[in-house]
Amino acid sequence: MSRNVVGILGGMGPEATILLQQRLLATVQATDDADHLPLLIDMNPQVPSRIAHLIDGIGIDPSPVLAEMAQRLEAAGATALAMPCNTAHYYAPQIEAAVSIQFLNTVDLSVASAAESLGKGAAIGMLASPAVRLAGVFDAALARAGLNALWPADADRMLAAIRLIKARGATPEAQEVLSHAAAELAKDGASMLFIACSEFSLLAPSLSTPVPVIDTIDVLADAIHHHSQMKQS
């Protein structure tokens, strides 16, 4: 294969993987199929639950499955990897260790993007899974950039909204939870919001907030676009 093709560790959940494909389509001005960007997608909804492992403490470690998916994508011709699930980025080191191709890290890329417009010490409001907070998924990247995280007070409500979206799609109840959390974080002093959960990205188009928002799935779509257009080394 003589082209750049990003391999997608997908299915966490399937809606998020579909959304990433849609956002990637939107990065292209297409006049025919051939203008669009290739992907190799392992849509694997059977990856052991990240929430069960990181929060409930009852689940098995999903990282061996993720490492195996990464290796299979590399073997099938992927020249870089991406994963539309912020929580699963907790396992990024194990994925990176399993392959020789680049992992387009949503967390690192999103924090780098935020750091371009925020001063040191600024706070980013996190619209994310409580699993992302508990597992410290963004902690190292934010610390390196001198940025702080603010979280909604009611973690259980955020988790319930994610589970609702996984089961029933972008319902008005879920939208209400997200809007409430966004307003709370802006009031608490966030200079910017991260939509850092692919389920919440489904609701992003109808979210209005008083501060700028970075949707991490768009950051990932842009990175995939960039990699796909690069000359091969």
Added chain:
Amino acid sequence: MSRNVVGILGGMGPEATILLQQRLLATVQATDDADHLPLLIDMNPQVPSRIAHLIDGIGIDPSPVLAEMAQRLEAAGATALAMPCNTAHYYAPQIEAAVSIQFLNTVDLSVASAAESLGKGAAIGMLASPAVRLAGVFDAALARAGLNALWPADADRMLAAIRLIKARGATPEAQEVLSHAAAELAKDGASMLFIACSEFSLLAPSLSTPVPVIDTIDVLADAIHHHSQMKQS
């Protein structure tokens, strides 16, 4: 890999491949990610144009690329194959010859489904690419079932609508072309309509017709669902 996983020959176009994933999601009553069905998707918008090859007569034969995609999906663990593009089913024999796993043939499955409710000699109105007609994609399957095909009079208009959807999505202009063709086919005596072009499937939910409609992408989603749930032999 100990599960059934359908490999998707995708990207013809990407919107159709995304739509198949959405229709497959809709076949599942899910309470969490793990209830959904796995896929391995080769999203390859760079498959040589089927329209250029079959209609314009200026393009190269896409079948070697399709055969290679099929082999790569089989090597990556796919236990059956599916292709969300009716026109590309012209190349089904070359795909089937390249692999040892089953090809879930949208054309054969859709005609079999229609034959369950139609008597011999009935006519099916084809909402499809003129390439499907010119290449005779449905001819053998319809002949075996004793069914006839009816086509919209203005083939150029249908092709222009497909190109419009590939370039700009499901626009009102494209919707108007499809609705007009559906009414014309019903008036001409079609007992049933096939939506047999993935681009037209994008418009299917808002199409109202006086006769029953089978959307071939739903037939394919059901076949994928069935294969995924089968016990492995």
